[in-house]
Amino acid sequence: MTNPAQLIVRVLMATTLVTVIIAFAAKESETETTSDPVRVESLRGPTPIDEEGKPPPVAKYPKQTDPYPMQYVGQPPPIPHSIRGYEITANSNKCMMCHSWQNSVRMKAPKIGISHYMDRDGNVLADVAPSRYNCTQCHVVQANAKPLVPNTFSPVDSLKKQ
Template identity: 50%
Template sequence: MKKVIVAVMALGMLMAGVVQSAEALHNPGGTGGVESLRGASEIETTRAADPMKRYPRDQGVIDSDYVYQPPLIPHTIRNYEVSQNANKCLACHSWKNAKDMGATKISVTHYQSPRQGQVLSDVSPSRYFCLQCHVPQADAKPLVGNDFQRVDALR
């Protein structure tokens, strides 16, 4: 009985492999019907890169769309290093440099420890990686449509 079950299972797996190879003949190396937000393309096909997003210069402070929204970055951040060893954002936005650079100071909350609320002499490690919350505002069309509406108080 065991031999019959094993033989039937082997035959079933063999047939499944034949069906898969027949599909591969019709669609070799295909995506299997999967389509991304950028459209359908074969894995082997290389398409042209999307054009670089445009970051309007000197657009000033960008209005918030919801309460407690981290401020958006109104300039490009290309080639800005924000790592464990360096933070290019602080070169302009720290309390020490903001006035000379004509930049917005980072919030005093960035100098407080999150658990104890103690005021620190430097930016809190939990607030050091600016790009976790703050993003540049590019002049780009959305990948997907939405019907988001601002909170009435922010209009």
């Protein structure tokens, strides 16, 4: 007859074997479920590759709107007016004609944030920091546009209610 120690070893080995088999089976079934064709849509949508897609209508920006309320602390404010033809190049920056600290009072325009006059090490510069020069990198013309992808964002006020 087998002694209890041998029995325990056998039981352990059997359970290990069963666990391994179950694990493999689970993995097998997992790969089976993901082997379905992945449905990823590119920007051209479901249009077949040999057909010309129908372009979406050109986005229209309002010429001037009231500023939208801010959604979170430190949000780059969206631009409440049209910026058609505004040039932002190494040669000139049209936005700064009104929003620089020199011009904002006279033009009655919001002054750009003090952070825009600092480099990334916190040194205060004589003028707009090169890293902040490209206004439209963060600030966009505001429009009541639908989100391109679904998201669960809610404004910062929602934190207060929790």
